[in-house]
Amino acid sequence: MNITDIRLALADIATPFGFNTYHYIPGDPSSPAVVVGIPEVEYGASLKRAKLNVPIDILVAMADMEAAQSVMDEALSTQADSLIDAYNDATSTAWSSCQVIGAGDGRVVTVGSTAHLALTINLTILA
């Protein structure tokens, strides 16, 4: 199990959806951004596997609140070919299974010099 490979693969999944993607926590991300957070690791999920809870933060600059929330709404929706759909059951050599278990915690955060609307998608990965 390699956490860097997992975070890279999770960031890549969001790239086709128009986000600037970061497999690390950036100092001053470009909006809109998907940031793969630091996972919580539960070792011993099976004899050879670990279970990871990974937060995926979506950050959108608040210059236009309606546009920002439109990006959030689309990110959380579950229509075919959505971001949630892409994370659910995403396949990668970095893990055995990937599942979205929830999303929320909408909030305003200041990252770098810019105020962003933020929310978190929570994933469970077996790797």
Next chain:
Amino acid sequence: MALNPLILTGNLKIGTSSGTAVDVSDYVTAFKISAKRDIVAIPATFGSDKSSRAGSVEYELTIDYFSNDDSTTGLFGMLWAAMVDVDGDLYFEGTFRDGSVSSTNPEWSGTFIVTGAAVGGTVAELSQDSQTFPMTGAPTRATT
């Protein structure tokens, strides 16, 4: 005597024979070997009180595992295949600790009868199953 607690970190192989057993450790979340003995009750007589004697011993293998139907060679696939087999038995070997087999890390092996297998479960959760299988005899405990 110093206590050396056992924390499960080993491996488990399963197959139709010792030569074909494959490592299923990725799937296994719990692995336990157990033995239990029947008690033969002897009724009281005018000359003696009711008493008990040791009966026969039954050995069991308990496996909790991630159950997945994406492969016929995964753990669930092997158990499912055994369910439709007339004999329905499988071979296992495994240790409870990582590392080489030794006097402090014995390898257990034996044959068990597959009495159940399941796949599926709750929406958006891992498919898991737990089964307890009777063994066909006492397991072997090897130290080399």
